[in-house]
Amino acid sequence: MIAIYVDNKLKRFDNKIKFTFDFIFNTLGYEFKYIHKLDQLQQNDILFYYGLIEPTIEEAYILAMDRILFYIPVLSELLQPNKLTLEKIKENTEIIKLKRKVPIISDKEIKVPIHYYHKDDLFYGIYKFDIIGNILFNLESSIGIEGVKRDDHGWLSDEDVPFIEFHQEPYVNMLLWLIERCIKDSLQKNGSTFLVKKAYWPSAEVFAASFSYNIDKLQKWSLGRMISSTFEDILIFYKIKYVFNSFLSKMKYLLTNIEEYWNFDVIDQIESMHQISGTYFFGTESNSNKDIDYSIQSSDVHKEVMNNHAKGNEIALLASVNSGKQDILHKQKKKLSKITSDELMGIRHNYFSYDPRITHEFHKKNGFTYNSSIGFHHKNGFLSGLGFPFYQYGSHSKDLRSSFGWHSLELPIIFSDNHLKLSKSSLISYENAQEIVDHLIESVESANGFVSFNYSISNFDEISYNKQLLNYTIEEIRPKNVFMATFMQIAQWWKRRESIEIFDSEDRFYLYFPSKTDKFTISVFGNY
Incomplete structure (x- = not known):
């Protein structure tokens, strides 16, 4: 020991x-x-x-x-x-x-x-x-x-x-x-001397990976957005390709009423092809134009929530922007739980609106299993070099176990497709996006850890190569020795692993499992 x-x-x-x-x-x-x-x-x-x-x-x-x-x-x-x-x-x-x-x-x-x-x-x-x-x-x-x-x-x-x-x-x-x-x-x-080690992941995989999707915006066009977009297009008239595509998109919506942000089928097609499950972050309240533009109670959205839940995808909460500073998460969580009947739930604060000084108390009060709101705001990578699930430190209580850092498990945002945008009308190249993905996978594979790839449903329209990039990323990860799981599965595994105890003496050791564990791997180093 x-x-x-x-x-x-x-x-x-x-x-x-x-x-x-x-x-x-x-x-x-x-x-x-x-x-x-x-x-x-x-x-x-x-x-x-x-x-x-x-x-x-x-x-x-x-x-x-x-x-x-x-x-x-x-x-x-x-x-x-x-x-x-x-x-x-x-x-x-x-x-x-x-x-x-x-x-x-x-x-x-x-x-x-x-x-x-x-x-x-x-x-x-x-x-x-x-x-x-x-x-x-x-x-x-x-x-x-x-x-x-x-x-x-x-x-x-x-x-x-x-x-x-x-x-x-x-x-x-x-x-x-x-x-x-x-x-x-x-x-x-x-x-x-000998020492017993708990493997990072259930079957001693080299690293873990998760895919998630922010269901942020489902309506690309409304009368107001069309008018404001037209004025914006006039200001950047020299970007001919962007302006032309914007015009075609408006015409398509006016003639067919098809919502170009409604891309559930795009994600489902890729997930089904690779036989993986992902985490879908749905919002339930909107208090600003940065928040969701749909009602979780509408029949179409309700149907998508239930369909994804039935397929084995995780449904988690995309919290409103003002929820980082106001104690309003109970109502938002309750609306989603009512649809899925899931008491255990993860959370992500839209637009990084998680405040590390106070929001943790709202998470603790409402019993969220994990938080996935921490990451670079404009870059893809490992904020503070952290590529594992971790507990954030912040409380200076004398009682360690009362410190919020011991309650709120963080699953960091490593890659976000929002960071592929250089401006409203330009993107980094597809080749550069591939290089970023390759480097992130290589980095976490070299030292073990956790990597998350996060997409917004609206970006499958806004980013021309987003579907191709998601497919490429899964294809790069799939053949590796990787534990692929939803965010909830990662969080539950990490907490279950932490609870398993090892007792040793001079010539033997014992394992104590406080709850049922389907897969668990240990290594023994030294003279045993």
Whole structure:
């Protein structure tokens, strides 16, 4: 088992430090415990010491007592992100080379990320930077950095997000990979210890992937939109192709009354061909022109909800823009639950209107299983380098389990087809879109993790190659060793995996399953 000893002088950061260690070892799939005295160590324990002073080799023999020991130095600024400015972050950014390049914050140059000392029964690993503080920084950087301009919901602009040049890399996943790599190295050299690991995914797949669809707009044209669109077309008359296509679209609607945003059949055709299920985010209320333009209670929309639910697709809530700051989610969830009869439900806030400072309380109050509202607003990639499900940190309660970060599971938005638009009338090329998809898949495959591909139903009309790109993405992922599931299935698996306990002694281990689990995989490393 992993045993964690934290320097007593870091007591005031206890909440944050434990939150981070919990994220690390729950994600990696190892059982762990916190100890306050060295005599609490068991024979099969691996000790992680997070402290202010690096133990000497002689002290390591005493601390480890013939066991494996890892020392991690503390960089106190990382535990207090409000003391870090963007300028200071840039000054202290170092790039380390693991399987991929990884940005970290350090107060000194890093030539190698860790040094090993191995002699007789001692294995001593000395990290050369604060890997715990760096992971914490990325978990809370979205709400922790002070003195930076934010939008109405508390988010930094994409360009102000730290390490933005690495936005297509899940660099936190790589830091987790480094921790695990070091553990495996130590177990190979120390012949008296073993460790049991829970696989990330049910059958030890290399990564997980989900596809989702925002049912945002179903009406492309109305009288008002036609008039305003005509004036806009006049202003950009030089973009002949766009203006001509807009004219044809209006004529088609006037002559046939066909809604060009009504693309359920397009998605269904692709999903059926590849035999996959997706997550459909339906809205139930509209309070601004950014919200949905349909009624969930209309017969046609009601029929689409029921048809997709019957096919095994997940139905989740696309919350209205003002729901990020107002306690109105109960009514919105109830309207959708009444149709599907599902009590368990996920949520996504339209237009990233999730406020990390307050919205979590509404999620907790209304019992949402997961939130999928966090991601770059204009780029495709891994916000804060996070390519796993995670719990967002934010509450500073003394009782860790009352911290909202321990309740709201986040499934990040990695790819959004909205980000393929350069403007109202131009897109990135199809070839560039393919390159983005390829890079995201390759990145998450190299370090394991979770990748989501998110489409808006209206964009199957607005983006000429969207259908082709969705089909291409599924074709690229399908042959790989991947766990493909809906968002709800990902969330339920992640929470079920977390609840499974491993108990070990010197020569054996036991598994405890608190609920029925159809598939579960473990690996045993070391001398067993």
